[in-house]
Amino acid sequence: MTESYSELNHVSDEPLVKESRVVNLGSFITPTENFYIRNHYLEVPDFSETTWNLEVKGCINSPLSLSMNDIRALPKKELDITLECAGNSRSYMMPQAEGIQFNHGAVSTGRFKGVSLNTILNLAGLKSTAKEIIFSGGDLGTEEEDGAVFSNTLTYQRSLTLDQVRDENILLAYEMNGYPLTRDHGFPLRLMVPGWYGMASVKWLVSIEAIEHPFNGFFQKNRYVLIPEGPEGTTLGEPITKLAVKALISTPRHGEVIHKGPFTFSGFAWSGWGHITKVEVSVDGGATWGKARLVNDQSDTAWSKWEFTWQANKIGHFIVKARAYDSKGNVQPNNVRWNFRGYANNAIQTIAVRVASGRQ
Numbered sequence: 001m002t003e004s005y006s007e008l009n010h011v012s013d014e015p016l017v018k019e020s021r022v023v024n025l026g027s028f029i030t031p032t033e034n035f036y037i038r039n040h041y042l043e044v045p046d047f048s049e050t051t052w053n054l055e056v057k058g059c060i061n062s063p064l065s066l067s068m069n070d071i072r073a074l075p076k077k078e079l080d081i082t083l084e085c086a087g088n089s090r091s092y093m094m095p096q097a098e099g100i101q102f103n104h105g106a107v108s109t110g111r112f113k114g115v116s117l118n119t120i121l122n123l124a125g126l127k128s129t130a131k132e133i134i135f136s137g138g139d140l141g142t143e144e145e146d147g148a149v150f151s152n153t154l155t156y157q158r159s160l161t162l163d164q165v166r167d168e169n170i171l172l173a174y175e176m177n178g179y180p181l182t183r184d185h186g187f188p189l190r191l192m193v194p195g196w197y198g199m200a201s202v203k204w205l206v207s208i209e210a211i212e213h214p215f216n217g218f219f220q221k222n223r224y225v226l227i228p229e230g231p232e233g234t235t236l237g238e239p240i241t242k243l244a245v246k247a248l249i250s251t252p253r254h255g256e257v258i259h260k261g262p263f264t265f266s267g268f269a270w271s272g273w274g275h276i277t278k279v280e281v282s283v284d285g286g287a288t289w290g291k292a293r294l295v296n297d298q299s300d301t302a303w304s305k306w307e308f309t310w311q312a313n314k315i316g317h318f319i320v321k322a323r324a325y326d327s328k329g330n331v332q333p334n335n336v337r338w339n340f341r342g343y344a345n346n347a348i349q350t351i352a353v354r355v356a357s358g359r360q
Contacts, residue, residue: 005051007034009185012100015039015141016184019088019105025250025268026048028296028305029080030108032177037184038085038106038198040219041141042158045204049188054120055171058134058209063124068188071115078113079169079194080302086197086224086240089349090342093155104248109268109302112192114173117165120208130210132159135191138204145222158202159215160193165232169301170222192344194301195272197240197344199224227340242272244346245332247306247324249277253347254351263312265292267322271304274327281308284332285319286348292322312355323348 008018016039024034049068056064085106087099120131137156160170171192174181181187186203193200199219226237247269252258269276275298280289292308306322323332336347 033238045138112173113175122355246346268303269324271326279306
């Protein structure tokens with residue numbers, strides 16, 4: 001599939017970062033050309049299937065070197081998976097948080113096909129002393145911390161504990177929306193960790209390594225942790241893991257003019273902690289709320305579509321909000337506590353619309 005970015009909003013060149021246009025997030029499955037892109041480094045790996053191999057090593061009984069043909073020969077699994085960047089909605093943090101200034105479009109849902117991670121781990125045979133699994137991408141680059149260059153050949157790596165990797169829905173994906181992964185989405189193989197922020201879904205996967213101790217890599221300990229407001233020198237915090245409960249208004253767009261009569265607001269809601277049980281919509285800035293209708297069946301790995309029909313009987317400007325609830329009792333908040341890098345901002349989205357007297 002040819003990569004085309006005309007349907008995405010440009011956020012950064014170095015590295016390449018593009019977010020979805022919220023108005024294009026109307027379908028349950030996000031077309032690949034509308035799917036957000038978040039790279040960490042300037043250079044994007046350019047692998048060939050004929051020379052690429054996945055190395056499985058470390059604290060295992062049977063080291064493996066798997067070609068794409070080997071991986072495709074294993075039992076297949078296909079899942080609809082919602083990915084959200086940990087920095088999504090960062091631009092709405094007040095005061096401004098450090099990092100790429102995403103609006104609400106760093107979220108998308110794709111249909112991914114691949115092999116269950118557990119299939120690979122069972123083939124390799126984990127030793128009883130294994131504690132964590134490191135996933136390494138093929139991208140290399142430079143990161144800075146407090147103005148000092150951390151490394152000029154830093155590999156993007158993340159780890160999961162043994163308990164976490166036992167989730168049968170974790171995939172090693174080689175297809176997205178019916179086609180091979182595109183280069184910017186991790187060709188030829190990407191780790192997909194449903195229900196977690198996107199940083200866990202390592203692109204351009206080249207190795208899986210079992211280790212006997214906690215992993216302290218740069219993107220595990222120095223990034224993707226909540227650094228709260230506090231005394232100078234506060235550098236450690238709670239790690240980002242599962243998706244916070246959140247609702248997105250995709251229709252209408254902010255500032256849109258609608259006309260008197262029935263109008264249907266719509267969007268999606270998701271949570272990594274449980275199923276979406278309810279979405280509420282307010283058209284008076286949060287003074288009163290009405291229950292939206294959940295459209296699709298519940299999924300363990302993907303968002304839920306919602307719709308809310310409003311009788312627009314008065315002309316004027318209206319403030320619209322949507323909030324989500326999940327099965328673990330989590331409710332989307334009006335505001336979130338500020339953190340230095342603006343991660344996991346699931347504060348209620350607010351848009352304004354104008355009701356006009358009639359259609360032209």
